[in-house]
Amino acid sequence: YAKSKQGRAIQVFNSALLNAFKEDAQIERDLVAAIKGRQFELYYQPLKDLKKQAYIGAEALIRWHHPKKGVLYPGAFIDIAEQSGLINDIGSWVLEAACKQLNLWQRHQIDISMHVNVSARQFFSGSLFEQVWELVTRYRLKPHSLILEITETELMEDIRSATNLCNELADLGVGLAIDDFGTGYSSMRYLKQFPISKLKIDRSFISDLTVSHESREIVSAIIAMASALNISLTAEGVETKEQELFLAQHFCHQAQGFLYSPALRVSEFSDFLTNKAAIH
Ligand code: C2E
């Protein structure tokens, strides 16, 4: 009896696994069509400077208009794109679209920085610097207004290549931000070794700021460290006024989160900026 029960459990497990596998394979096929068919769109989430009380940046976040499934968030496809290598094509499209948009904003005297997420595979592709250089040149971007975001774990995958690339980007003037700071499996050695311009505190430390003594101490320590190292700092996932107040009182530079706005389509983003500017 025990044996047959176990056998059944394995069967159930296998069919669940098989379904997940089939689903991933389908997404991968759909992604190929999505790249060709331009089914992606960048949404922009505002970043607020807590001292200036003004919006000074945007993070580009990819959305996929899937022909059957509707709007898909990156959680549904970025890992699959990464594993299959399709991320290189998607990432190139993202970079180009973000730079094109930044150029438009700059031409309209909208002075905000553009944050673009890059994945490990894209970061270490060997062509990222050339691509960034070409875009900055072609779109006549102020290099400091472009900031690439990568997680600490991904950055540390290949320390030698990372060292070269980080230095090249820094020489060009393009910023490098550590995304989801505090959640990776890495030492903080890279803060010594690489020219990092910004840390983004992961939202898991922000969400329980008002109830967790530990999170408060960790966030205070990160703020003190970033300030001592002269690294800019953004708190991710700010959802309440209390969280903002804590961050402002501890002199955290910037905040991003649903308290201000989710990621918006480009036209909504412009309206958002206009409305906020009118209030101040
Ligand atoms: P991320 O870079 O850490 O981006 C922040 C994520 O948190 C976004 O999710 C954003 O919508 C969400 N978020 C922002 N404020 C709040 C808040 O107050 N509360 C909560 N609960 N969530 C908030 P999204 O857009 O689903 O993106 C998820 C992740 O996908 C991103 O995390 C990033 O790692 C990745 N991603 C997004 N766009 C791209 C892209 O173009 N290329 C690559 N390689 N990865 C991307």
Ligand code: MG
């Ligand atoms: Mg990010």
Ligand code: MG
């Ligand atoms: Mg991330």
Ligand code: MG
């Ligand atoms: Mg993040």
